[in-house]
Amino acid sequence: MKNYLNFETEIKDLETELEKLKDPYNQEGLSEVDTQKISITQAELDQKLCELCEEIPNVEFLNNGNFILDDVEFIGGTLWADFDQQNDQTIAHAHEIIPDFRRIKIDEGFITPKIMIDEHKACCDYIFKALETSDRPKKVVITHYLPSFRSIDPRFADSPLNGYFASSLDELIESHHPQVWIHGHTHASCDYKIGSTRVLCNPFGYLHVELNLDYAERAVIEI
Ligand SMILES: [Fe+2]
DSSP: EEEOOOHHHHHHHHHHHHHGGGGGTSSSSOOOOSSSSEEHHHHHHHHHHHHHHHTTTOOOOOSSSSEETTOOOOOEEEEOOHHHHHHHHHHHHHHHOOOOTTEEEEETEEEEEEEEEEHHHHHHHHHHHHHHHOOOEEEEEESSSBBEEEEEEOOGGTOHHHHHHBBBHHHHHHHHSEEEOOSSSSSSOOEEEETTTEEEOOOETTTTTOOOOTTTTTTTOOO
């Protein structure tokens, strides 16, 4: 997959954004960076982000990657989604409603559901293979997208767009049983179990729009 960013200015913007991560109490999150004109490949961008993150203590860049800390292996990727197992209606609806399809530029056009589905498959393959081959006693998976429909905010339980936000990995999670799976891509907190795996999300919410009242500012997880 290729991204077209203007390397000079947009990478500078990314650096500015990543600076914010140095402040452990930063609550504004990161701003969106215009990625419309970068003319480097995904691999080059990943490499650059890796280098930038290396300068920041306690930040690791995981795009289908892992990080080992003592007896814990952290395995991470965006995850994306499979649009209700590639359901045509979900694909058409998400493509019409979700702004990402008019903002994330890939090669000469915009990202498509098909590309997201391919990325989803690649990420799933990476995560579950890594869980199978890890020699660490404890594993934590970190994804942006939701790994189960149980993570959907109850307010949106009936939304036809849920297949864009979540995928049904419950059975795979149960059979691979990482200790914890942490995700984002929703503004409602969750803390529940799939088999022996604890699934967690602790989002801040939208600053100046709608904060998540359940956000735990100093949350600590015991693994
Ligand atoms: Fe998101």
